[in-house]
Amino acid sequence: MPAQPEGDPAPRDGALPAASVARAADRTLSLYVHVPFCAVRCGYCDFNTYTMDQLGDGVSQRDYHADAAAEVRFARSVLDAAGAPPRALHSVFFGGGTPTLLPARELAHMLEQARESFGLAPDAEVTVEANPDSVSEETFDVLAAAGVTRVSFGMQSAVPHVLRVLERTHTPANVPRAVGWAKDRGLGASVDLIYGTPGESVADWRTSLEAALAMDPDHVSAYSLITEDGTKLAAQIRRGEVPEVDPDDQAEKYTLADALLREAGFEWYEVSNWSRAAHGRSAVQNRSAHNLAYWRNQDWWGIGPGAHSHSDGVRWWNLKHPLPYTAAVRRGDSPAVGRETLDAETQYVEHVMLGIRIREGLPLDGLRPEARRAVAGLIADGWLDGAAALGGSAVLTDAGRLMADAVTRRLLDW
């Protein structure tokens, strides 16, 4: 799994500088709750997650919800101490790991704590990531009752040999069943897909897309497979047991995904995310508010081992392993291990890097002269939308979405 970034040490009490909350009234606050447990680790995954047998004494998966709830309370006290005005949560997201490996009532308990400490905004989005194999109908009963609004299903692929390379263990047939259970209870349903897995043909990818669309979700995320150093998959590729990931192949699959999704009524709102009108909600309403909060550089507090947080230019991250994390939380200390205070230059870089990825794009009047000078060339290359630029925004074209990082570097004159 990846190392945490290098940064400054985080203070033991987690205290935030007043500047990082000075504009809080105009910024939304979201909560991310990391559930660092999986039944088995997938070969491609470098997220901070543990299987049961990796945990040591004193820390149990069964107590995790209580420890996480303690950090939620801690979060509120730190923000209060810094002088932030009270903010109801814009969104809550339970991610992992595998949140549904915990009993649904424990997820509900953590959500209850969030509601108690912060309150939920009237239209707050509450998402739970679900593994189709570790849910039952009752799971969704409990989650819906607790206030969860949408479920994101880790489907990845509908093709058995692709799932095998990814080492995903779920049974493909379980996915539509689980999606159906969620929709029956009025929950939004998103499906996560991965494309470009070694050995996946274009036809395989089409099969997965069609299977996903057949479940009638209101939201789809499609991520290209990235082989991260230190994962089992990276080692298999290095040893030549599995072919390398081919960026041209991924580009072709992205283009196919965009075409099929568009045909099915979806529209992109971020490079890897699409939504459509469904279940009485518009396409815009079905976008993931939590996901957008990241790209719009809003504030969020990440709960749990290894989780990342952001408060207006200050970023910090927690101890990675559940054992020291739990120890810190139980002592009443901040579980943060490092932080980074962004200078104006870095904040601008992030503003460009994140904002260019979303459908609204970047307002041109917030860009520096070198970026504005680069716009004409980017339009000529077919990567920025000319009409949108005349309207005052730098917005990626369809081809430009595949080159978003190159566009970012050119806007930054890097």
Next chain:
Amino acid sequence: MSPLAVNPPAPASTDPSVIRNFCIIAHIDHGKSTLADRMLQATGVVTPRQMKAQYLDRMDIERERGITIKSQAVRMPWNVDGTDYALNMIDTPGHVDFTYEVSRSLAACEATILLVDAAQGIEAQTLANLYLAIENDLTIIPVLNKIDLPAAQPEKYAAELANLIGVEPEDVLKVSGKTGEGVEELLDTIVRQVPAPQGVKDAPSRAMIFDSVYDTYRGVVTYVRVVDGTLSPRERIQMMSTGATHELLELGVISPEPVPSQGLSVGEVGYLITGVKDVRQSRVGDTVTSQTKPAQQSLGGYEDPKPMVFSGLFPVEGSDYPVLRDALEKLQLNDAALVYEPETSAALGFGFRCGFLGLLHLEITRDRLEREFNLDLISTAPSVSYNVTLEDNSEEEVTNPSEFPEGRILEIREPMVSATILVPSEFIGAVMELCQSKRGEMKGMDYLSEDRVELRYRLPLAEIVFDFFDQLKSKTRGYASLDWKADGEQAADLVKVDILLQGEQVDAFSAITHKDKAYSYGVLMTRKLQKLIPRQQYEVPIQAAIGSRIIARENIRAIRKDVLSKCYGGDISRKRKLLEKQKEGKKRMKMVGRVEVPQEAFVAALSSDEDNGKDKKK
């Protein structure tokens, strides 16, 4: 058997009759330095405790490569039959690039030890130096080394040596530098066979410079052989080639560290220090005389060093340019043969066009720049000096392909060499084939013994400087040896091949080649670059062209995807750092028009090792 000297003769007052000046001619790994070490020990000049392997090879590079670049002279006392003698051993470079320095070292001696590996026999360079020695009327003492090796064939090679120089096989001495066997007999033989120097004691002083070395603390240390008269401390001396005068600050002999003396007189070998800071003011081959009582006639044989091979040296980091400039200046203090002038390349930025005696000289210089001055360098493909006659009959000398004249050309002449190749007879066919493919013209062939052949060819120098020696070695399983010397120039059908990236000419890759080889050069370079240059935001054509005619083409396809799809659970820092890393990566790129070319691509494309699939980096 000789004991150590009892009263070693003192410099300045040594009678020429007890002086013996000699050098050692040997092929690169035939054990010259090891034998020299044993002689230093046997004569008591170096105690076992002081002994470093290969004492005389001072520079790190010499030690690592096991070859001697700069010659030095050591004075050793030795007693034979009750008389104490002063033996001056002059160490000579063993490589073809340094033939001129070798010839000056030989001119400083009365005799040479012809040292040959008893397991390998004589090699081409040794043969070439042997000819030089005989031309200089030196006494030849044939010696077989490494007789301790199991593979040694002393009888066979003694016969070969005897046959070459016209002596009896039993006159060939047999030694082992490793065990010391035969070394004392060799020293005795030197005393008995080497003629004492002849010179006129009272004549105006004349001393020949056979080496000059820059020392950080002392300035230039000049090694001389006094032919006539005496040099004394504190007198003013004159360099006869330039007329420049200097004050003598110190005179002395090396034994094996410098020891100041009251002078150097007829027949003696030693060093002098004048306080000059640049070896070009104290040139190998020049004659030193006294300013107050100058000689009328120089000793002759002096030649200006003439660079044969040219290459552009560019710092990988543009900001290192001043460091490179200072480094070249410092190296030149110690290397009169190194010439350079500033060069600007559109692709590589600011650097220097440098001239070298040969490829080894180039490699050593590059190594020293990188090692001693901590530089990262790109060197362009080695080129030779072409003489071009233009339509208006004007002449132009071209040492840099990117300066090749435009417009109509009447004639191009390229430098030629005459090459001697010694090879076991079974490889004659392979060597002839190779020489033919390198546009060689056969001049003769002789059998040295039943199974060893000397082949003589006239070849374009340009064909030799690239990878000729490597190919020769690989086609003869390492058995062939090569020597060459300049041999005029010859008109040839040559063209300049340019390499274009997206229509922009990359000057660093331009080459002058024979017309028949232009196509293969073009294909080789475009294919190499196609593999080396990463995909860009645009499609990039790579073309090879002669003038406006395209002779080869490859394409680098445009990159189709340049986006990270994940946000790593809110780890924005990580994403930003990946982007910053890409920015750093771009700093290592050179822009050719709109194309980003990594430094490594230049280095790899300019190295010659890819084409035959083996690593030829020594």
